Amino acid sequence: EHKGPVFAPPYEPLPSKVKFYYDGKPMKLSPEAEEVATFFAKMLDHEYTTKDVFRKNFFKDWRKEMTSEEKSKITDLKKCDFTEMSEYFKAQSEARKQVKHERIANFRIEPPGLFRGRGDHPKMGMLKRRIRPKDIIINCSKDSKYPEPPPGTKWKEIRHDNKVTWLVSWTENIQGSIKYIMLNPSSRIKGEKDWQKYETARQLKKCVDRIRAQYREDWKSKEMKIRQRAVALYFIDKLALRAGNEKEEGETADTVGCCSLRVEHIKLYPESEGQEFVVEFDFLGKDSIRYYNRVPVEKRVFKNLQLFMENKEPEDDLFDRLNTSILNKHLQELMDGLTAKVFRTYNASITLQQQLKEITNGEDNIPAKILSYNRANRAVAILCNHQRAPPKTFEKSMQNLQAKIDAKKEQLSETKRELKSAKADLKVRRDEKCKKLVEGKKKAVQRIEEQLMKLEVQATDREENKQIALGTSKLNYLDPRISVAWCKKWGVSIDKIYNKTQRDKFAWAIDMADEDYEF
DNA sequence: GTAGGCACTTAGTACACCGAAC
DNA sequence: GTTCGGTGTACTAAGTGCCTAC
Numbered sequence: 001e002h003k004g005p006v007f008a009p010p011y012e013p014l015p016s017k018v019k020f021y022y023d024g025k026p027m028k029l030s031p032e033a034e035e036v037a038t039f040f041a042k043m044l045d046h047e048y049t050t051k052d053v054f055r056k057n058f059f060k061d062w063r064k065e066m067t068s069e070e071k072s073k074i075t076d077l078k079k080c081d082f083t084e085m086s087e088y089f090k091a092q093s094e095a096r097k098q099v100k101h102e103r104i105a106n107f108r109i110e111p112p113g114l115f116r117g118r119g120d121h122p123k124m125g126m127l128k129r130r131i132r133p134k135d136i137i138i139n140c141s142k143d144s145k146y147p148e149p150p151p152g153t154k155w156k157e158i159r160h161d162n163k164v165t166w167l168v169s170w171t172e173n174i175q176g177s178i179k180y181i182m183l184n185p186s187s188r189i190k191g192e193k194d195w196q197k198y199e200t201a202r203q204l205k206k207c208v209d210r211i212r213a214q215y216r217e218d219w220k221s222k223e224m225k226i227r228q229r230a231v232a233l234y235f236i237d238k239l240a241l242r243a244g245n246e247k248e249e250g251e252t253a254d255t256v257g258c259c260s261l262r263v264e265h266i267k268l269y270p271e272s273e274g275q276e277f278v279v280e281f282d283f284l285g286k287d288s289i290r291y292y293n294r295v296p297v298e299k300r301v302f303k304n305l306q307l308f309m310e311n312k313e314p315e316d317d318l319f320d321r322l323n324t325s326i327l328n329k330h331l332q333e334l335m336d337g338l339t340a341k342v343f344r345t346y347n348a349s350i351t352l353q354q355q356l357k358e359i360t361n362g363e364d365n366i367p368a369k370i371l372s373y374n375r376a377n378r379a380v381a382i383l384c385n386h387q388r389a390p391p392k393t394f395e396k397s398m399q400n401l402q403a404k405i406d407a408k409k410e411q412l413s414e415t416k417r418e419l420k421s422a423k424a425d426l427k428v429r430r431d432e433k434c435k436k437l438v439e440g441k442k443k444a445v446q447r448i449e450e451q452l453m454k455l456e457v458q459a460t461d462r463e464e465n466k467q468i469a470l471g472t473s474k475l476n477y478l479d480p481r482i483s484v485a486w487c488k489k490w491g492v493s494i495d496k497i498y499n500k501t502q503r504d505k506f507a508w509a510i511d512m513a514d515e516d517y518e519f
Numbered sequence: 520g521t522a523g524g525c526a527c528t529t530a531g532t533a534c535a536c537c538g539a540a541c
Numbered sequence: 542g543t544t545c546g547g548t549g550t551a552c553t554a555a556g557t558g559c560c561t562a563c
């Protein structure tokens with residue numbers, strides 16, 4: 001779009017505290033002369049300003065902008081001191097760099113298309129409408145400039161609500177739910193909330209024994225409602241199940257969480273594979289990811305489950321006297337801020353910390369330590385049932401890696417043979433050249449062994465990770481201070497664990513935690 | 520208690536991107 | 542220059558949990 005030429009902004013005089021010195025004395029310049037002087041000051045760090053031609057030309061042109069009074073005073077460039085001006089500009093550009101413009105997470109409005117949904121979704125294929133300016137609510141501070149809507153259109157509303165964090169919202173037509181534009185995870189507001197979340201989970205650590213004792217006691221309660229609550233809480237704690245809010249039938253895929261489990265989702269085995277009181281879970285959870293697990297439970301839990309299932313059809317609720325609201329109300333009484341999801345955060349983070357303590361070996365080299373970290377991370381991902389589809393290229397890339405390992409092994413034995421013969425030569429000849437050769441080969445063997453080890457570690461790591469997604473727990477469940485502390489303790493660079501985006505998101509933790517941080 | 524509204528976190532997938540290998 | 546393979550990011554659906562009105 002042609003808008004005509006854009007002019008440089010007018011010159012803004014320097015603040016009076018920033019002085020130009022001539023012959024050691026401060027001197028106030030006219031605006032015209034000052035402007036040209038600032039050009040020079042801004043370039044002061046560059047080596048051109050030491051070149052005779054540059055200095056001569058600058059001085060000549062500068063004098064043209066001076067008043068006659070200035071011209072008569074300022075006659076020698078060597079006597080000019082621009083350092084204060086230069087410092088000022090440096091400080092300013094530094095300050096500009098420091099100004100944090102909070103990044104926005106999703107600034108593009110979702111485009112129209114056909115709704116897919118996840119799993120067996122009753123609304124798949126429905127048209128997702130185009131969002132227009134008249135659908136958009138903008139939330140900003142009263143004194144801020146908000147963007148104008150495209151010509152000929154209007155925003156739905158301009159709102160100034162500082163109790164919420166969203167910047168833009170609209171209502172989507174498939175479920176009728178509200179969508180938002182919010183800030184990036186690296187923003188102050190999200191970081192503080194994240195921190196708070198982990199602090200609540202640490203609170204739970206302090207009283208989890210008491211809470212566990214209580215729900216075990218409640219397994220014996222006379223009241224059905226309390227028994228159900230206690231068994232559900234046991235599952236949430238032990239198995240890191242989600243709360244399980246009710247969902248409107250026909251609106252979404254049929255998935256469940258703890259409180260919404262149905263009789264058909266569990267099977268009871270008084271005895272199975274040498275274990276007593278085994279419960280088999282098989283249901284679709286969030287995103288229609290299958291949760292399948294066989295767990296031995298306490299006898300009391302088992303008996304209770306039998307009781308809950310009595311005279312029920314498979315499609316009946318297992319916990320018919322319970323929902324998330326009842327459960328959370330109870331949790332709130334046990335600890336301030338406690339809800340079902342806090343157990344997931346707590347159990348994930350505490351597992352990471354315990355696993356790291358258990359499996360990190362101080363003698364290991366860096367790649368082996370990172371493998372230990374990934375294994376600890378993996379234990380959490382398994383607990384939280386974070387799955388992924390095996391990558392399409394998995395088999396192939398695994399084969400390629402194996403080929404690399406074989407080649408490396410071959411190279412290693414070749415180099416070992418060379419070392420042997422070099423040693424033999426040294427015995428016979430005993431000269432400096434042979435000695436050097438032996439040393440060189442020794443080093444080579446060592447280097448190749450290290451490379452081989454690294455490849456083997458990589459292969460193990462990748463194989464173990466085939467169907468497990470580590471990212472979700474890393475991003476949402478693991479107190480980043482545990483990882484930061486671990487890195488500091490074992491001298492592993494933080495960027496081996498967190499990429500740039502993750503470091504930005506967890507900047508608060510990287511700042512905060514030292515090597516003996518305890519979750 | 521329950522139904523709906525709202526604001527926020529948590530989730531897996533597709534694909535863009537980039538450096539290394541060819 | 543092209544292909545390959547791995548990583549990081551964008552996208553947006555799908556949860557949780559709180560609040561209010563009845």
